[in-house]
């Protein structure tokens with residue numbers, strides 16, 4: 512992701528290059544590394560989401576959301592996948608500290624290329640869909656769609672188009688999100704305003720919280 516002060520305030524259809532993610536866990540923490548679960552994920556837990564079976568946290572980073580869900584839902588089995596080995600190492604460490612490591616399998620995986628595709632009742636995408644280029648977005652959503660069992664849920668949090676402050680990923684219009692989800696074969700249950708907490712956007716970056724069901 513770019514950060515405040517860069518020449519380009521945020522990327523467009525080219526998306527965020529992979530090298531940004533690799534650097535984010537090696538040098539100073541990137542803007543999304545707040546160290547705590549996302550507000551929108553806590554809201555989802557309060558509403559009773561993420562409550563049955565198996566959940567995948569797609570692009571889990573250092574695992575704060577995965578671990579919070581595991582703590583709140585003692586019967587759930589979870590997986591967390593991320594591109595960056597350092598992120599997964601951190602997530603494993605944090606899950607041991609939180610004593611939920613027996614219920615979470617953290618793995619290094621590229622979500623555009625997932626070859627074996629276990630079934631999940633829920634896939635959470637906290638700040639991931641908006642990272643991909645136009646070319647990669649379809650690949651990613653096809654993978655996600657194939658991972659969600661029929662009737663299961665895909666929950667996504669993406670920066671929305673009225674977040675005009677610099678920094679972060681590309682922004683998505685409501686229709687763009689809706690078309691992307693429907694185009695991948697999901698039925699949309701809701702798309703509502705929320706925030707994605709970062710270290711650079713006071714009060715959280717304006718975002719969409721999308722909830723869609725696999726048909």
Ligand SMILES: C[S@@+](CC[C@H](N)C(=O)[O-])C[C@H]1O[C@@H](n2cnc3c(N)ncnc32)[C@H](O)[C@@H]1O
Pocket residue numbers: 532533543549569570571572573575576592593594595598620621622623636637638639642
């Ligand atoms: C903005 S961070 C969000 C991390 C976490 N979901 C959170 O909310 O704290 C996006 C994450 O997606 C991961 N990521 C980016 N491209 C990926 C890919 N192709 N496959 C798997 N993970 C990817 C990055 O490494 C990064 O950890």
